[in-house]
Amino acid sequence: MIIKDRAIKYGDNVDTDVIIPARYLNTINQEELAAHCFEDLDADFKQKVKDSKIIIAGDNFGCGSSREHAPLSIKASGVKLIIAKTFARIFFRNAINIGLPVIPGAEAAEKISQGDELEVDMDKGIIKDVTSGREFKINPVPAFIQEIISSGGYINYTKKSLSQG
Amino acid sequence: MAQKILAAHCGRDYLEPGELVKANVDIVLGNDITMPLAIEEFKKIGVDKVFDSEKVVIVPDHFTPNKDIKSAEQCKFIRGFANEQSIKNYFEIGSMGIEHALLPEQGLVLPGDLIIGADSHTCTYGALGAASTGVGSTDVAVAMATGTAWFMVPQSLKFNYSGNLKKWVTGKDLILYTIGLIGVDGALYMSMEFAGQAIKSLSMDSRFAMCNMAIEAGGKFGIIEFDSTTQKYLEGRHRRPYRIYNADSDAGYYRQYDIDCSDIELQVSLPHLPSNAKSASQCSDIKIDQAVIGSCTNGRMEDLEIAASILKGRKTARNVRTIIFPATQQIYLEAMEKGYLRTFIEAGCVVSTPTCGPCLGGHMGILAAGERAVATTNRNFVGRMGHPKSEVILSGPAVAAASAIAGRIAVPQEVL
Numbered sequence: 221m222i223i224k225d226r227a228i229k230y231g232d233n234v235d236t237d238v239i240i241p242a243r244y245l246n247t248i249n250q251e252e253l254a255a256h257c258f259e260d261l262d263a264d265f266k267q268k269v270k271d272s273k274i275i276i277a278g279d280n281f282g283c284g285s286s287r288e289h290a291p292l293s294i295k296a297s298g299v300k301l302i303i304a305k306t307f308a309r310i311f312f313r314n315a316i317n318i319g320l321p322v323i324p325g326a327e328a329a330e331k332i333s334q335g336d337e338l339e340v341d342m343d344k345g346i347i348k349d350v351t352s353g354r355e356f357k358i359n360p361v362p363a364f365i366q367e368i369i370s371s372g373g374y375i376n377y378t379k380k381s382l383s384q385g
Numbered sequence: 386m387a388q389k390i391l392a393a394h395c396g397r398d399y400l401e402p403g404e405l406v407k408a409n410v411d412i413v414l415g416n417d418i419t420m421p422l423a424i425e426e427f428k429k430i431g432v433d434k435v436f437d438s439e440k441v442v443i444v445p446d447h448f449t450p451n452k453d454i455k456s457a458e459q460c461k462f463i464r465g466f467a468n469e470q471s472i473k474n475y476f477e478i479g480s481m482g483i484e485h486a487l488l489p490e491q492g493l494v495l496p497g498d499l500i501i502g503a504d505s506h507t508c509t510y511g512a513l514g515a516a517s518t519g520v521g522s523t524d525v526a527v528a529m530a531t532g533t534a535w536f537m538v539p540q541s542l543k544f545n546y547s548g549n550l551k552k553w554v555t556g557k558d559l560i561l562y563t564i565g566l567i568g569v570d571g572a573l574y575m576s577m578e579f580a581g582q583a584i585k586s587l588s589m590d591s592r593f594a595m596c597n598m599a600i601e602a603g604g605k606f607g608i609i610e611f612d613s614t615t616q617k618y619l620e621g622r623h624r625r626p627y628r629i630y631n632a633d634s635d636a637g638y639y640r641q642y643d644i645d646c647s648d649i650e651l652q653v654s655l656p657h658l659p660s661n662a663k664s665a666s667q668c669s670d671i672k673i674d675q676a677v678i679g680s681c682t683n684g685r686m687e688d689l690e691i692a693a694s695i696l697k698g699r700k701t702a703r704n705v706r707t708i709i710f711p712a713t714q715q716i717y718l719e720a721m722e723k724g725y726l727r728t729f730i731e732a733g734c735v736v737s738t739p740t741c742g743p744c745l746g747g748h749m750g751i752l753a754a755g756e757r758a759v760a761t762t763n764r765n766f767v768g769r770m771g772h773p774k775s776e777v778i779l780s781g782p783a784v785a786a787a788s789a790i791a792g793r794i795a796v797p798q799e800v801l
Binding site: 237286314318 | 405422425430431447452502503504505526527530531535569570574600603605658745746747764767769
């Protein structure tokens with residue numbers, strides 16, 4: 221799979237409270253959640269995401285609460301991929317479980333700039349920054365996690381493994 | 386220690402950090418925010434019944450008593466599921482408490498257990514010597530269907546606490562200090578083991594407060610070895626056998642920290658990260674509009690006792706709204722019997738029923754733009770307690786109570 225889009229860049233410790241504030245957690249409707257995604261961090265996110273669907277971030281992206289509403293609201297906003305220096309662990313597993321691609325990559329996250337045009341080859345494990353001409357390697361994903369991702373998320377993976385007994 | 390518990394739950398003798406394993410879980414927990422999503426996902430799996438109706442625990446505690454129509458609908462949805470699935474441990478208003486105070490109190494989580502909960506502060510139960518961690522709704526959905534979850538085996542960090550605690554200092558101060566030391570991602574993906582003589586002398590309530598905030602350093606587990614304090618706490622609570630795991634003397638730690646508690650003063654964490662820890666005494670010029678005492682971190686008896694001892698016979702400052710919320714019905718009742726509720730009300734505080742409400746800016750104490758609260762809660766991110774331009778300063782109960790009286794950040798010595 222190749223993901224082509226522009227980058228939106230954020231800093232370190234982007235927490236789940238700014239991704240989707242708790243005041244909106246009285247629903248699980250994904251469109252409603254998406255309407256408030258990043259509201260307290262970046263008022264222009266909804267405008268930016270129209271033509272930039274790859275998020276680049278610093279350390280500890282998604283720290284804080286276990287709310288799966290956080291990756292869901294990002295996914296429902298149209299974001300195709302998040303590349304961060306590091307991810308908070310619950311956010312990381314939630315994203316994998318719901319089938320939102322997440323790539324830990326310190327060098328890429330450091331060097332890619334806001335607005336850069338990116339081409340990410342998920343199979344070959346290469347991030348290409350078309351704007352700067354740089355290339356970054358993605359560390360290989362453990363087979364088990366790859367299986368969850370290729371099944372389209374943890375629910376489908378579970379359904380498949382249960383039916384196989 | 387956590388590695389050993391994980392190994393025992395996937396039928397292995399030993400696990401290597403970094404390994405990915407599927408393990409059997411003892412308890413699966415969800416609340417009114419995370420459970421609706423988990424139930425939706427559970428229904429997609431195509432399994433009719435949960436794996437064990439006694440091992441699934443559902444606690445509607447975040448936006449309850451229902452704060453609005455949408456919250457009421459969410460609660461109605463999970464109540465329906467609990468009834469349909471004959472979930473034994475579903476806690477309705479009246480028996481409900483804040484989940485991470487309630488489950489230990491009810492003896493539902495025990496030493497040696499492997500527990501997952503769709504709430505990040507599920508790491509609290511590590512105080513009992515369990516491997517317990519927060520996950521998302523999909524993980525809970527799969528665990529409800531299969532009784533299993535996937536884990537990456539974490540590295541461990543060991544924190545050795547020595548020395549005597551200063552007057553008024555509790556577990557909350559130790560953990561704020563520790564997060565200040567290592568940062569909000571200082572324990573990312575790792576298990577934090579809290580050990581040493583100072584931990585051995587800590588109350589269970591203080592231990593819960595410490596393990597509760599392991600997630601605030603990015604930790605997967607916060608864990609304390611079983612000892613006589615744990616044993617005493619469990620007496621009369623547990624209804625099933627438990628297993629004790631101790632850390633090996635030659636356990637390979639990623640890193641060890643030695644912390645001398647005799648140097649640690651009452652702490653606060655300034656906005657907007659729990660790692661912005663400072664001595665409270667250095668922050669006496671910071672004015673507050675609200676003081677909040679409660680939550681899954683500090684809504685237990687020890688916390689109310691400290692707050693009551695400071696507030697007794699005194700009045701909170703005219704411009705400070707003080708909200709106290711005991712974490713469970715049992716704590717509420719005990720606080721009433723001990724006269725703490727009278728003390729709080731006479732001091733000008735509001736006493737709420739158990740709810741997570743104010744901590745996450747849900748209800749029961751939302752801040753307006755430009756307002757500032759001191760709170761015994763666990764997070765001070767932007768907008769955590771309300772308006773994105775409001776601020777939260779984290780503290781233990783002693784600083785929160787003293788600050789409520791002073792109208793600014795204060796230590797008890799200033800108001801007593």
